[in-house]
Amino acid sequence: MILFSYNSLDEIGDKYDSVKGFNLIADNFGxxxxxxxxxxxxxxxxxxxxxxxxxxxxxxxxxxxxDGVAGVRSATRPLGEAMEDFLVNRSGWIA
Incomplete structure (x- = not known):
């Protein structure tokens, strides 16, 4: 069985300070x-x-x-939450 990883940091290893720094940030913020x-x-x-x-x-x-998606930021949700004031049924949006 072949296992794929799209995590380039796994390939580098955690011996570098930059990888350690990223892991510290990821551990605290995701x-x-x-x-x-x-x-x-x-x-x-x-x-x-x-x-x-x-x-x-x-x-x-x-x-x-x-699965695995914790949040989405887009033009309709720049901070990760839908901007309900802009979701108007008459404009075709799903409220």
Missing amino acids: PGEAMPTTIVVKSAQPFDTPEGMAFIEKTSRALLEQ
Whole structure:
């Protein structure tokens, strides 16, 4: 059986001060805060429309449902929480 790891720090080892520093931060704040994953979505349609923002929010919610995902920050949730004041049904958003 082949085990894969996408953690490049595992390959380096913890003998370096930079890895020790990262592990200290990750232990106290979580690895996602120390080294978050970035997802880029490319579209021919603009995202700065009600439909585009609805897509971003739907995608953010779908990501939150995945195992191992503790939080999502996006245009509709810049601090990690949905901005309820902006979620208006008439604009196509899911409130």
